[in-house]
Structures are given as structure tokens and as C-alpha cells.
Amino acid sequence: MLKRIPWRPLSAITILIVTIALAVNYFLTHHELRQQLEQISPGLLLILLGMYLVFTACLTAVYDSMVRLCGVAVPKSEALLISMYSSVINFFGPLQSGPAFRAVYLNKKHGVKLKDYTSATFAYYFFYALFSGLLLLSGLLNWWLLTVVTLLVVVVIVLAHRTVFKLLGGKHMPAKAWYWLALATLLQVLLWVAIYYVELRSVSPGVHLSQVVIYTGAANFALFVSITPGAIGFRESFLLFSQHLHHIDSSTIVAANLIDRSVYIVLLLLLAAGIFGTHAQRRFKIKV
Numbered sequence: 001m002l003k004r005i006p007w008r009p010l011s012a013i014t015i016l017i018v019t020i021a022l023a024v025n026y027f028l029t030h031h032e033l034r035q036q037l038e039q040i041s042p043g044l045l046l047i048l049l050g051m052y053l054v055f056t057a058c059l060t061a062v063y064d065s066m067v068r069l070c071g072v073a074v075p076k077s078e079a080l081l082i083s084m085y086s087s088v089i090n091f092f093g094p095l096q097s098g099p100a101f102r103a104v105y106l107n108k109k110h111g112v113k114l115k116d117y118t119s120a121t122f123a124y125y126f127f128y129a130l131f132s133g134l135l136l137l138s139g140l141l142n143w144w145l146l147t148v149v150t151l152l153v154v155v156v157i158v159l160a161h162r163t164v165f166k167l168l169g170g171k172h173m174p175a176k177a178w179y180w181l182a183l184a185t186l187l188q189v190l191l192w193v194a195i196y197y198v199e200l201r202s203v204s205p206g207v208h209l210s211q212v213v214i215y216t217g218a219a220n221f222a223l224f225v226s227i228t229p230g231a232i233g234f235r236e237s238f239l240l241f242s243q244h245l246h247h248i249d250s251s252t253i254v255a256a257n258l259i260d261r262s263v264y265i266v267l268l269l270l271l272a273a274g275i276f277g278t279h280a281q282r283r284f285k286i287k288v
Contacts (some may be wrong), residue, residue, distance in 0.1 A: 012135045035136070044202050048195065052267045055191045059083050062188055063102065065181035066120040068114045084271040090091060093270055123156070127185035128220065135189065136217030139210060139245055157182050177186070199256040200248065210245045218242035 007098040036175050060076075074082070082102060090098025099121060107110035128207050130153060138146060156181075192218045198214070200207045222235035239246075 011118075015106065022185040031214050044198070045259075048198060048259070048263045049267060049270075051191070051198065052197050052263060054166055055188070056083060056087065056267070056271070058188045058191055059067075059087065061273075062124060062181065065177050065184050066117070066124055067106060067110075067112065068177035069120040069123060069181060070106075070116040071174070072106070072110050074106075074110065074149065085275055088268050088272050088275065120181075123181060124185060124222070128189070128223070131189040132220035133219045134217070135193070135213050136221070136245070138217070139214045147155060160192060165240070189216070189220065195243050195260070196256070199259050200252060203255040204248070204252040207248060207252070210249055214242070214246040215239060215248055219248065 004261045006044075011042060049244060057080075060080045063083050063086075064074065064076070066081045067079070082105065086098035086102050086215060089101055102115055103112075103117045103121075107114055134149065134153060137149075193213055196219065197207075197209060197212045198218050200212055218238050218241075219235050225234055236253065236257055239257075242251075243250070
């Protein structure tokens with residue numbers, strides 16, 4: 001009897017290989033891209049690394065809020081280690097396995113029901129999509145219309161905590177944790193704007209903040225369809241397909257993403273060192 005072919009892992013590996021091949025080919029055939037990257041200073045890379053460390057702290061706040069939605073409080077140090085560990089395995093592990101790790105770990109160690117954590121995860125995706133969509137549409141809205149839409153978003157957030165959890169079946173989801181999750185997710189999205197702004201401006205100083213805001217919205221939506229580490233290939237595709245909205249040229253997109261990937265991998269290596277240095281594997285009792 002033939003074994004079932006693992007199409008999803010094969011698809012992820014294929015997309016990853018094709019993306020890397022295309023990126024290498026683009027790098028070798030576009031001399032101006034190499035010139036742009038050669039102008040990047042080590043100081044700028046350190047700034048980006050520092051911003052990503054702040055981003056990791058923000059992710060910890062997001063995950064902590066999600067756990068509190070499930071009626072459980074996790075020590076801050078443990079929440080940070082969970083965030084670090086899940087970030088590392090989400091990139092280097094199969095099929096972005098970070099969320100699955102968090103769900104299983106919290107279930108075994110703190111008794112968080114998978115159903116409740118799934119509901120909290122959907123709540124996070126709800127906010128992430130809401131704020132990212134607002135960024136994506138910002139270029140199409142006048143300032144007064146953007147103000148109205150923002151107020152409507154606030155109303156949606158207030159009303160949603162009374163209705164969304166009933167639809168998702170959550171039982172231990174206090175309103176305070178709901179608002180903290182909304183705030184932490186907003187900060188996460190704004191940090192993406194800041195990081196992308198620094199990266200894009202380092203490559204092309206003529207890029208405006210309004211373009212970066214739209215760019216960030218497009219990049220964030222790659223999260224929902226990605227099956228490759230760090231959304232490699234998917235994020236770049238979203239950014240290229242949305243060029244008519246943010247008007248950032250292909251060369252700048254490729255260069256900025258090369259910088260971003262490089263800095264992020266360094267961050268993950270530092271997080272991995274921190275995990276081993278604090279013996280987090282023993283603490284979590286996880287085999288890797």
C-alpha cells in the first residue's frame with residue numbers, strides 16, 4: 001500500500017527553493033541591488049536588531065494576553081521564554097509550528113484547553129487583520145474618512161468581545177485581557193511599520209512614511225497564507241502584487257527584504273542562544 005504523499009511539506013520546500021533561486025538570480029543580474037546593499041552600515045543593522053528585540057518583547061505581551069484570555073496567568077519570565085522558543089521553531093521548524101507548540105505546551109503545563117487557546121488565537125488574528133487592513137487601505141482614504149474608520153474600528157473592538165467569543169466557544173475570556181490583546185497587537189503592527197521604514201529608507205531615502213504604512217499592511221497579510229519559514233516568498237509576492245498601492249519599486253522591495261531576513265535570522269540565533277543558556281529545553285521538557 002502506497003504511503004500518503006505529504007503534499008504540504010513538499011509544497012513548502014518547493015516554494016522555498018524556488019524563491020531562494022529567484023532571489024539569487026535577481027541578486028546576480030541586478031548590479032544596482034548590490035550597490036544598495038553595500039551602502040548599509042553595521043550601525044544600521046544593530047539598530048534594526050535592537051528594534052527586533054523590542055518586537056520580541058511586544059510578541060511576549062501578545063502571547064501573554066492570549067493566555068489570559070483563556071483564564072490562565074503565566075509568569076513573565078516563562079512567557080518570554082515561550083515567545084523566544086516559539087519564534088525560533090516557527091522559523092526553523094516544519095510548517096511554522098510555533099502556534100502548535102504554544103498550544104500543546106500550555107495545554108500540558110497549565111491546563112489551557114486547546115479549544116480556548118484556538119479561540120484566543122482567532123481573536124489575535126482578528127486584531128492583526130483589522131489593523132493591517134486599516135494600514136493597507138490608508139492610501140485610499142482621506143484623513144477625515146480615515147478618522148471615521150478608526151472610530152468604527154474602536155466600536156468594533158468594544159462590541160466584538162461580547163459576541164466573538166460566543167461564536168468561537170470561549171469560556172474564560174475576560175474583557176480586560178481582550179483590550180490588552182488589542183493594544184499589544186496594535187503595538188506589534190506599529191513596530192512593523194517602524195522596522196520597515198528604517199529598512200526601506202536605508203535602501204531608498206525617497207520612500208515616504210505613507211508608502212511604508214501601506215507596504216506594512218500588504219506584508220502582514222502574508223501571515224495568513226504562508227507555509228514557508230518567515231513567510232519567505234509569500235511576503236515578497238504580496239508586496240510585489242500590491243505595488244500599485246504603495247508604489248515602491250521591485251529593487252527596493254528585494255533589497256529591504258534581504259536586509260530584513262538577514263537581521264531576523266541573527267535575532268533568532270541570539271534567541272536560540274538565550275534558550276540554551278537558560279536551559280529552557282529542560283524547563284519545558286521538550287525534545288528538539
